[in-house]
Amino acid sequence: MTSPIILTQALSRDFKETRAVDALDLSIQPGELFGLVGPDGAGKTTTLRILAGLLDITEGSGSVAGHDLSEQPEAVKPKIGYMAQRFSMYGELSVHENLLFFADLFDVPRAEMAERTSRLLAFAGLTAFTGRRADHLSGGMQKKLALACTLIHQPEILLLDEPTTGVDPVSRREFWHILSELHAGGTTILVSTPYMDEADRCSMVGLMYAGRLIECAPPARIRAKIEGEMIEILPHDWQAAQDLLRTLPGVFEVQTYGESLHVLVDKAKKRLPKIKKAFRKNKLTYNGLRPAPLRMEEAFISLIRDLEE
Amino acid sequence: MSFRHLWAVTRKEIQHILRDRATLILVLLTPTAMLLIFAYSLTVELQHIPIAVLDYDRGATSRDFVQQITAGDDLDLYAQVASEDEIEDLLMRGEIKAALIIHPDFSRDLLALRGMPLQIIIDGTEPESGGFAVDHISWRAEKFINTALSDQLQTMGLALDTLQPLDLRVRTWFNPSLKPRNDVIPGMISIMLGFPALSVALTLAHEREHGTMEQLMATPITRTELLLGKMLPYIFVGLVNVVLIPLFAIAWFHISFNGSFLLFFALSAVFLFSILGVGIVIGVFIRTQAAALALSFLVIFFPGFFMTGIFFPISSMPELVRMESLFLPGTHYAIITRGVFLPGVGLDILWPYTVMMFGLGVVFVGIAALFFRKKLG
Numbered sequence: 001m002t003s004p005i006i007l008t009q010a011l012s013r014d015f016k017e018t019r020a021v022d023a024l025d026l027s028i029q030p031g032e033l034f035g036l037v038g039p040d041g042a043g044k045t046t047t048l049r050i051l052a053g054l055l056d057i058t059e060g061s062g063s064v065a066g067h068d069l070s071e072q073p074e075a076v077k078p079k080i081g082y083m084a085q086r087f088s089m090y091g092e093l094s095v096h097e098n099l100l101f102f103a104d105l106f107d108v109p110r111a112e113m114a115e116r117t118s119r120l121l122a123f124a125g126l127t128a129f130t131g132r133r134a135d136h137l138s139g140g141m142q143k144k145l146a147l148a149c150t151l152i153h154q155p156e157i158l159l160l161d162e163p164t165t166g167v168d169p170v171s172r173r174e175f176w177h178i179l180s181e182l183h184a185g186g187t188t189i190l191v192s193t194p195y196m197d198e199a200d201r202c203s204m205v206g207l208m209y210a211g212r213l214i215e216c217a218p219p220a221r222i223r224a225k226i227e228g229e230m231i232e233i234l235p236h237d238w239q240a241a242q243d244l245l246r247t248l249p250g251v252f253e254v255q256t257y258g259e260s261l262h263v264l265v266d267k268a269k270k271r272l273p274k275i276k277k278a279f280r281k282n283k284l285t286y287n288g289l290r291p292a293p294l295r296m297e298e299a300f301i302s303l304i305r306d307l308e309e
Numbered sequence: 310m311s312f313r314h315l316w317a318v319t320r321k322e323i324q325h326i327l328r329d330r331a332t333l334i335l336v337l338l339t340p341t342a343m344l345l346i347f348a349y350s351l352t353v354e355l356q357h358i359p360i361a362v363l364d365y366d367r368g369a370t371s372r373d374f375v376q377q378i379t380a381g382d383d384l385d386l387y388a389q390v391a392s393e394d395e396i397e398d399l400l401m402r403g404e405i406k407a408a409l410i411i412h413p414d415f416s417r418d419l420l421a422l423r424g425m426p427l428q429i430i431i432d433g434t435e436p437e438s439g440g441f442a443v444d445h446i447s448w449r450a451e452k453f454i455n456t457a458l459s460d461q462l463q464t465m466g467l468a469l470d471t472l473q474p475l476d477l478r479v480r481t482w483f484n485p486s487l488k489p490r491n492d493v494i495p496g497m498i499s500i501m502l503g504f505p506a507l508s509v510a511l512t513l514a515h516e517r518e519h520g521t522m523e524q525l526m527a528t529p530i531t532r533t534e535l536l537l538g539k540m541l542p543y544i545f546v547g548l549v550n551v552v553l554i555p556l557f558a559i560a561w562f563h564i565s566f567n568g569s570f571l572l573f574f575a576l577s578a579v580f581l582f583s584i585l586g587v588g589i590v591i592g593v594f595i596r597t598q599a600a601a602l603a604l605s606f607l608v609i610f611f612p613g614f615f616m617t618g619i620f621f622p623i624s625s626m627p628e629l630v631r632m633e634s635l636f637l638p639g640t641h642y643a644i645i646t647r648g649v650f651l652p653g654v655g656l657d658i659l660w661p662y663t664v665m666m667f668g669l670g671v672v673f674v675g676i677a678a679l680f681f682r683k684k685l686g
Binding site for chain 1: 313519685686
C-alpha cells in the first residue's frame with residue numbers, strides 16, 4: 001500500500017455550538033474514486049472545504065498531497081481542483097472567459113492554454129457553447145463548466161461537492177462518465193453525493209453520519225455488511241401492508257420505495273411463502289412479490305436506521 | 310506578486326462592470342448625476358429675502374441707503390415700519406426674515422466719519438436666511454459707504470485713498486460673487502468619487518453572496534493580488550469620473566478652473582487609491598451587499614458630507630471630530646480640489662495633503678490585506 005494522498009487524523013471542526021465534523025479519520029489512496037455519502041448535515045461539505053483549505057481545523061490534523069492543511073494550506077491549492085456545491089463560476093463571463101480566468105490563476109503555461117481549453121470544452125461537451133455567458137447555461141452545463149474549470153490545471157486531486165445535485169438524469173450520467181474517464185487516467189477523486197446509486201460507481205465509499213465516518217469500504221463490501229435479503233412487494237393497500245409486515249417474524253425493516261415496499265428479511269426463500277400467507281389471511285392483495293437484490297440505497301438506509309436507534 | 314493573477318482579476322472585474330448594467334450606471338453615471346442634484350439642492354441661491362426697515366433717521370441719506378440695500382434681487386423691502394413692535398409682529402408671522410433699524414444719528418455719524426449706527430434683527434429660527442440678510446446688508450452697506458463718502462470726502466477736499474488704511478473689513482477672495490457653488494462643487498467631487506469606493510465594497514460582498522469567493526479562495530491567488538486586482542478597475546473608472554465631473558462643472562455651472570488639470574488628475578488618482586482603500590476594508594469585513602451598502606454610507610458618504618469641511622468648516626468642529634476628519638481622505642482632497650479649481654495653487658502648497666492621502670490609502674489597503682483571510686466562515 002502506498003501512502004495516502006488525503007489523510008485526516010481525529011479531524012474536528014466546530015461551528016459555534018455544533019460540531020460539524022467529529023474526529024474524522026479519512027485515508028484515501030492515490031487514484032481512488034472515493035464517494036463520500038451521507039444524509040444532509042452529515043458534515044460532507046465541511047469535510048471537503050477543510051480539505052480544500054477553505055476552513056480552519058478546530059482539532060486534529062489533515063494533509064492533502066503531502067502538505068499539512070494547518071501549516072501550508074496555500075501549498076495544497078495548486079494540487080487540487082475544488083468544485084463547490086453551489087454554481088460558483090462568473091455568470092457575466094462566457095464559458096471560454098471563465099476557463100481563461102482559472103487558467104491564469106493556476107498559472108497554466110500559456111503555450112498549452114489553447115490546446116487545454118479546447119480539449120476540456122470537448123470533454124465537457126461545451127464546445128458549441130464556448131461564447132455563451134455562464135449564467136445562460138442550463139444547470140447541467142453549468143456543472144460541467146465548473147468541472148472543466150477545476151480541471152484546467154490538471155490537478156492530482158479533485159474535490160467535488162455534490163456535483164450532480166439538481167442535475168437531470170442524462171446530465172448526471174454524462175457527468176459520471178467524465179469522472180470515470182478521469183479515474184481511469186489516474187486522478188484521485190473525492191466526490192460527495194446524496195445519491196446512493198452514484199456511490200455504487202465509486203471504488204471506495206465512506207458513509208458520514210453526524211460528522212463521523214461510519215463505514216469506509218468498497219461498495220460490494222458495504223452491501224455485504226447488511227444482514228438479510230430483500231423482498232420487493234407492490235401492495236394495493238400500502239399502509240395496511242406496511243403495518244402487517246412490521247409484525248411478522250424475520251422482518252428487520254420495511255422501507256418505502258415509490259409505490260412498492262422493500263422488506264429486509266433474514267432469509268428471502270424462507271420468508272416469501274410466509275408473507276404470502278399472511279397477506280391472504282388479512283385479505284390484502286398485491287401486484288407483485290419477489291426477492292430483489294440489495295442495493296446501496298437500502299444498505300445505507302439500514303445502516304443509518306441502526307445508528308439512529 | 311504575479312501580474313498574471315492581478316491582471317486576471319482586473320480583467321474579470323472590468324468585464325463584470327461593462328456587462329452588468331447596474332454596476333456600469335453606478336460607477337459611470339451616478340457621480341455626475343448626483344453632482345447635478347446635490348449642486349442644485351445644496352447650493353440654492355437665496356434670493357428675494359423679505360426685510361423690514363425701521364428708519365428713525367428719516368433723512369435723505371438714510372432713504373438713499375435703504376434704496377441701495379434693496380436695489381438688487383437679494384433683498385426685498387417688504388415694509389417700512391414705524392415701531393419695533395411691528396418688526397416683532399412681522400417676524401413672528403414669518404413675513405420677513407430680517408429687519409434693519411436705522412438709528413436717528415445715522416446720517417450725522419456717517420458724514421462725520423464716525424461710523425454707521427445700524428441694527429439688524431434676524432429670525433433665529435432660519436439662520437440661513439438671516440445670515441444671508443446680514444451678509445448682504447453689510448456688503449451693500451460697504452458699497453454705499455464708498456459712494457456716499459467719496460462725495461463727502463471730495464467736498465472736504467480729501468482723496469478717497471486716505472480712508473483706505475482704515476478699511477479693515479474682511480474681503481471675500483476667489484469667489485467674489487459669493488456664490489456658494491464655486492467652492493461647494495469642487496469640494497463635492499470627493500463625495501462623488503465615493504461611488505467607485507462603494508462599488509469595491511459591494512464587489513467583494515457580491516463574490517461572497519454568489520459563492521464565487523469560495524472558488525477564488527480555492528485557487529493559488531494571493532490576498533494582495535486579489536485586493537489590488539479588485540481595486541484597479543475602479544481606480545480606472547474613478548479617473549473617468551475625474552475627467553467627466555470637472556468638464557461638467559465647467560460647462561454646466563461655469564465654474565472656473567484655474568489650476569493645472571494634470572495635477573488635479575494625478576492627485577485625484579491618489580485620492581481614489583485612498584478612498585478605495587476604505588471601500589476594500591469594508592468589503593473585507595462585511596459579508597453581504599446590503600450591509601456593505603449601509604456601512605459605506607456611514608463611513609464614506611456621511612463623513613464625506615459632514616466632516617471633510619465641504620459644507621461645515623472643520624475649524625468650527627469639536628476637537629475630537631477635527632482629529633477624526635484628518636483621517637478621512639476626503640478632508641485632504643477637498644482642500645486640494647478647492648485649491649486647484651479656484652486659486653489654482655500647485656503641488657508646492659498641496660503636497661502635505663497628498664502625502665496624507667497616500668499614507669491613509671497605504672494604511673487602509675494594509676489593514677484589508679492583513680485581515681483578509683482565504684477562509685470561509
